[in-house]
Amino acid sequence: MLQQLDPIASPTDSISHQRSPEQSVVQRLWRACCKTVFVQSSFRSFIEPLVRLISPGYLAGFQRAKVLMVQPIASGYLLRLKPHGGLTMLPGQHVQLRIEQAGRFVDRFFTIASSQQQLQQAGIIELAIRQKPQGQISEWLKGGITPGADVWLGDVAGQFQLHQERPAWMIAAGSGITPFRSMLQSLSRLTQPVHLIYLVKQADQAWFADEWTELCRKFPLLTVDIWATQQRSRPDLEQIAQQVAAMHADLYVCGPNALRQQLTQALAALPHWQGKLFSETFGGSSSGDSQTVEFISRAGQNLQASGQGSLLQLAEQQGIAAKFGCRRGVCMQCVCQKQHGQVRNQLTGELSSFGPELVQLCVSEAVTPVTIQLSV
């Protein structure tokens, strides 16, 4: 799925999103005013403590949702929620999920896996959540969260949407299948060919296996290929790009950033391709370099870390409890002041300046020795 990063236009006229809640200039100005006047991001945040006296479940900017079901699926869980208020969504969009765990709020962003009709007709959304070792949401789900429990939902956002007027190829890797489930389940008819390749390690790890067969029966123009990479060799991305070009199709990718980059390169080599690449990615690509990072806590304590990975990963390896939310470059909760040194944005490849500026710890890696002033 989440940040103020603009969609990235790649050299191949691709359209890529790291799940960004769009904000107008007016909204940004209002937030800035609220920060100045109320020292809060919104007026609602300012009055939140008062409202909570009357309504303890109130959280500014969120609406409550009831857990209806937690169903284990391969290496994850399907979470069915009933929002209290009027939530709206477009297939392919993501939502901020907030849970309360051991007295602390934990926020993550998930693409909505269910259809628009399910929300409109039954007031229900589903999130498919991959289990992560030591993941806080995974622990919460594993801990036996029961139907009836309350969670909170923030803004629904994102521009990863199906353009039905052209043929489409969809490539999903792992949990990247969720927006495609929502898109395809939301269709009432299909007038252009759609070919979905769903990459999983093993066939039995595919999510919603029965539903794909059902959808193919419903839409004769839809084909779904569940591609188990441990049983078949990895797909030839250049060949896929050629097939996409031959069909004059658009390409939709949801998976690791590296997958998008490889497909972007393969398509760039096909000058006759007229389509568009739409992508939503997770995880950054590391440069493989190792640099020293100095973290300075608010109390003035200095800790040094060196190695590969994002600044957030390096901080955590040192036992520093840096603030984070989505871990995908979306929510901005991990933003800290870089005092000096250069970092690379792992999602966009963009290099920072060498001077002081704000950086996102979760998607920034050090290119030179770097000093970071932490917010904790």
Ligand code: FES
């Ligand atoms: S932007 Fe969400 S944790 Fe970094």
